[in-house]
Amino acid sequence: MPPSAEQLPVAVIGGGLTGLTAAWQLRQAGVPVAVFEAAPGPGGVIASTRDGAWLWETGPNTLLEGSADIAAFVDAIGLGGRRLYAADSAKNRYVVRGGKLIAMPTSPLGFLRTKMFSWKAKLGLAGEPWRPRSPADAEESVADFVVRRLGQEFLDYAVNPFVGGVYAGDPRRLSVRHGFPKLFALEQEHGSLLRGALKRRNTSGGPKGRIFSFPEGLAELPRALAASLGNAVQFGARVQVIRPAAGHWEVTCETGGSTRTGSFSAVLCALPADALAALRFEGLPAAARLAELREIEQPPVVSIFSGYRREDVAHPLDGFGLLMPEVERRRILGTLFSSSLFPGRAPAGHVALSTFVGGVRAPELTQLDDAGLRNLVREELGDLLGVRGEPVYWHVQRWAHAIPQYTLGYGRFKALFAAVEAAAPGLHFGGNARDGISLANCIASGRRLAAAVTSA
Numbered sequence: 001m002p003p004s005a006e007q008l009p010v011a012v013i014g015g016g017l018t019g020l021t022a023a024w025q026l027r028q029a030g031v032p033v034a035v036f037e038a039a040p041g042p043g044g045v046i047a048s049t050r051d052g053a054w055l056w057e058t059g060p061n062t063l064l065e066g067s068a069d070i071a072a073f074v075d076a077i078g079l080g081g082r083r084l085y086a087a088d089s090a091k092n093r094y095v096v097r098g099g100k101l102i103a104m105p106t107s108p109l110g111f112l113r114t115k116m117f118s119w120k121a122k123l124g125l126a127g128e129p130w131r132p133r134s135p136a137d138a139e140e141s142v143a144d145f146v147v148r149r150l151g152q153e154f155l156d157y158a159v160n161p162f163v164g165g166v167y168a169g170d171p172r173r174l175s176v177r178h179g180f181p182k183l184f185a186l187e188q189e190h191g192s193l194l195r196g197a198l199k200r201r202n203t204s205g206g207p208k209g210r211i212f213s214f215p216e217g218l219a220e221l222p223r224a225l226a227a228s229l230g231n232a233v234q235f236g237a238r239v240q241v242i243r244p245a246a247g248h249w250e251v252t253c254e255t256g257g258s259t260r261t262g263s264f265s266a267v268l269c270a271l272p273a274d275a276l277a278a279l280r281f282e283g284l285p286a287a288a289r290l291a292e293l294r295e296i297e298q299p300p301v302v303s304i305f306s307g308y309r310r311e312d313v314a315h316p317l318d319g320f321g322l323l324m325p326e327v328e329r330r331r332i333l334g335t336l337f338s339s340s341l342f343p344g345r346a347p348a349g350h351v352a353l354s355t356f357v358g359g360v361r362a363p364e365l366t367q368l369d370d371a372g373l374r375n376l377v378r379e380e381l382g383d384l385l386g387v388r389g390e391p392v393y394w395h396v397q398r399w400a401h402a403i404p405q406y407t408l409g410y411g412r413f414k415a416l417f418a419a420v421e422a423a424a425p426g427l428h429f430g431g432n433a434r435d436g437i438s439l440a441n442c443i444a445s446g447r448r449l450a451a452a453v454t455s456a
């Protein structure tokens with residue numbers, strides 16, 4: 001007799017942070033799971049490499065502890081004692097204006113004094129609470145939203161570089177509703193960003209959004225999740241076909257040159273948009289439209305880690321890093337001061353910098369060969385940080401499809417996920433193409449996926 005669906009494990013496809021979180025949550029709830037991961041190890045785009053005293057991240061560098069939930073999750077998986085908060089100086093966030101690094105103000109007095117914004121822009125901000133809110137169903141770009149509420153200078157020198165740093169994206173094309181839902185909600189709920197931000201600050205008792213990593217980098221997180229799941233995670237297992245069967249699901253994967261099919265009670269897909277669009281769904285006509293996910297823009301980004309002797313860098317590197325406004329017309333999106341953020345990233349007497357190039361702004365630059373990228377970074381950091389000479393250590397990581405862009409009209413992709421789920425009970429979609437791009441979003445996405453099974 002075939003096993004009943006309740007006895008079968010849940011298939012989790014994708015062993016990045018979203019999938020591993022979902023599987024871990026299910027395991028906590030006593031639900032059997034099987035994770036399929038195409039790569040030889042866990043973590044997806046999270047990858048940290050230790051080489052002697054150097055430690056570099058190829059993908060994300062920091063996780064924001066924006067809620068007590070994230071802190072509790074890290075504690076629950078046993079990493080609470082290894083959490084490494086960023087140095088206090090990380091509150092210094094530099095933005096380039098007129099070729100010079102200016103620290104973003106962090107207090108009202110600092111705002112009044114900063115050279116980042118003109119007096120006209122500062123005075124204009126005083127009118128923000130009285131500007132009308134947009135209709136609740138409006139679809140507006142981040143750029144239009146910011147200019148309407150705060151003015152052009154705030155778009156150019158605050159939001160544009162921030163969007164470049166977070167999405168490697170363009171605020172003229174990103175949807176404020178889908179790309180920055182908290183910002184959108186602030187206007188909708190309070191009628192003003194300033195009023196809403198003040199109110200939230202006064203009522204929130206939780207952590208104030210500290211950023212953290214671990215001594216061996218962010219990869220400690222997926223490694224810990226995968227270790228606790230043991231042989232429930234199969235590496236080198238690329239799922240190719242998903243099909244509904246009588247009362248359960250069948251998943252076929254390719255592993256070690258052969259294909260295997262297994263039966264599962266439910267299927268959780270925690271894949272990036274392009275990987276999801278490439279899956280074959282048999283016997284599920286509604287899923288044919290998932291091919292449309294290929295239309296989600298995921299521009300290329302290159303991350304260049306470079307190490308220098310301390311005396312070869314003039315800038316004190318007393319901050320998180322620098323972000324580059326597009327109007328400055330330079331060739332990098334930004335640089336993290338990696339060895340200032342966390343200890344153990346560079347040998348004594350050296351500093352480590354992580355620079356990002358490409359994105360929606362300049363995808364063509366990602367076509368440069370490694371030597372070309374090294375020269376580009378050396379020239380840019382020479383001007384901006386007073387870096388002299390060649391790096392003593394460097395590594396180039398290329399992402400052909402880095403971060404999904406939540407562009408205007410993105411709601412149609414979200415509706416697509418919901419429509420396929422409605423036609424296929426037991427099949428669920430999460431990950432950064434649906435639930436937001438940050439690591440905190442991915443943890444929340446994994447939990448949502450697990451809850452979809454446990455509450456069914």
Ligand SMILES: Cc1cc2nc3c(=O)[nH]c(=O)nc-3n(C[C@H](O)[C@H](O)[C@H](O)COP(=O)(O)OP(=O)(O)OC[C@H]3O[C@@H](n4cnc5c(N)ncnc54)[C@H](O)[C@@H]3O)c2cc1C
Pocket residue numbers: 013014015016017018019036037038039042043044045046058059060061062063064237238239240270271272275301303399402403430431432436437438439440442
């Ligand atoms: C360069 C870069 C820098 C970033 N910086 C930050 C940052 O500092 N802070 C932050 O919060 N966020 C950052 N992000 C965003 C964040 O890292 C990602 O959104 C998040 O890690 C995505 O996790 P995920 O599990 O949803 O997807 P992924 O990490 O993409 O994992 C999906 C997994 O699915 C596997 N897979 C694909 N196809 C199949 C298949 N057919 N069968 C089985 N397995 C398959 C893949 O191998 C992969 O392991 C950054 C992203 C990039 C690219």
